[in-house]
Amino acid sequence: MTTAQTVSPAEPRPAGLPAQAQFWFACFFAVGWTAVVCGGLSVQFGAWDYPCPLCMVQRMFMLLAAIGAGYVVRQGMRGTITGRDYMTGWGMALVACVAGGFASWRQTMLHILPGDKGYGSPVLGLHLYVWAWVLFMASVLAIGIVMAFAHLTAGPTVPASPHRTAAMLVLAFVALVIAVNLVAVFCLEGFHWFLPDDPRRYQLFYDLGIL
Amino acid sequence: MDTLIFAGLLALVIALLRQDSGRKGRMIVLGSWWVLLIVTLFLLAHHVTSSLKLGLSY
Numbered sequence: 001m002t003t004a005q006t007v008s009p010a011e012p013r014p015a016g017l018p019a020q021a022q023f024w025f026a027c028f029f030a031v032g033w034t035a036v037v038c039g040g041l042s043v044q045f046g047a048w049d050y051p052c053p054l055c056m057v058q059r060m061f062m063l064l065a066a067i068g069a070g071y072v073v074r075q076g077m078r079g080t081i082t083g084r085d086y087m088t089g090w091g092m093a094l095v096a097c098v099a100g101g102f103a104s105w106r107q108t109m110l111h112i113l114p115g116d117k118g119y120g121s122p123v124l125g126l127h128l129y130v131w132a133w134v135l136f137m138a139s140v141l142a143i144g145i146v147m148a149f150a151h152l153t154a155g156p157t158v159p160a161s162p163h164r165t166a167a168m169l170v171l172a173f174v175a176l177v178i179a180v181n182l183v184a185v186f187c188l189e190g191f192h193w194f195l196p197d198d199p200r201r202y203q204l205f206y207d208l209g210i211l
Numbered sequence: 212m213d214t215l216i217f218a219g220l221l222a223l224v225i226a227l228l229r230q231d232s233g234r235k236g237r238m239i240v241l242g243s244w245w246v247l248l249i250v251t252l253f254l255l256a257h258h259v260t261s262s263l264k265l266g267l268s269y
Contacts, residue, residue: 053258056213060251063220067227067244074227088237092244099248103255109265175224182217193212194257 019155022086023163025146026072027170029093029139033066034177036135040128041180049120050199054107056185058132061100063181065139066174068092076158077167086147086154094143101136104129212254219247 037059043049051059072089075081107129111118118127126134146153158164189195190203205211223243230236 053213054255057251057255057258060213060216060220060247060254064244064248064251067220067223070224070227071240074230078232088241092241096248099252099255106255106259106263171224171228175221175228178217178221178224182214182221185217186214189213194254195213197258197260 018152020158020163021153022146022150023072023076023081023155023158025142025153026069026076026089027166029069029142030066030073030170030174033062033069033135033139034174036132037062037066037177037181039123041177041184043121043123043128044184047121050188050201052107052119052198053195054103055120055128056195057103058100058107058129059181061096061103061136062132063174063178065093065096065100065136068094068096070171070174073167073170077164079158079160079164080156081154081158082156083150083154086150090143090147094140097136097139097143101133101140104133104136108133212250212257216247216251216254219243219250223247 040051040055040059044051068089068091070089071092072081072086075085075089107119108127111127120128123131185195187202187204188199190205190207192203192207201211223240226243227240230240
């Protein structure tokens with residue numbers, strides 16, 4: 001008869017400042033993607049560009065990736081992040097980045113032919129969907145690097161201060177930007193199921209008869 | 212659809228903030244995240260109106 005055995009890791013758990021690296025990287029990752037969405041919002045309202053449906057889909061994937069990292073951040077607020085928590089959060093972020101990479105690749109390919117001016121205004125020489133593709137691929141690489149060094153950087157305990165305050169601020173920032181996007185897309189879409197391929201106005205105000 | 216997905220994302224972050232440490236809390240967050248991902252993929256598929264090959268020879 002065989003008996004079940006519990007296997008304990010032979011190596012000591014990571015400790016010290018490097019052990020908190022994944023927690024801080026998760027904060028940076030969530031804030032970073034949310035800031036990218038803020039960049040899209042600034043172009044939308046600063047340059048008065050109407051975001052196309054594929055742009056909105058990419059924002060959704062960016063925020064799903066941010067929430068994946070936010071899962072790690074949230075567990076850190078409790079003071080303990082297990083190996084499963086790290087893997088769950090980074091797994092979510094990775095899936096969202098691959099899906100977002102596909103969406104931005106698709107939109108890039110629509111405008112790849114010579115002479116095509118692309119959709120919207122370029123920023124630093126590239127259109128927003130090309131930047132999105134670059135950043136999605138960079139995120140996949142970053143997640144891979146972070147996970148490869150998990151034995152050093154994925155500590156199980158997170159100190160109370162200032163980590164939990166920082167975690168709260170990160171999640172509040174993500175929630176705030178999602179709320180702004182919610183209002184913006186509701187104004188753009190109005191009482192319709194889908195955005196038009198090439199939005200030209202904030203439909204809600206026309207649906208309500210204000211404009 | 213876009214409005215509903217962003218509303219779902221906001222609800223997901225609120226659920227994440229209120230998440231308890233047990234299995235139920237984890238399943239609510241994880242399940243909601245996957246549902247939102249799948250709905251977003253359907254929305255993407257809806258907006259991909261031509262062949263992925265785009266008529267190119269590759």
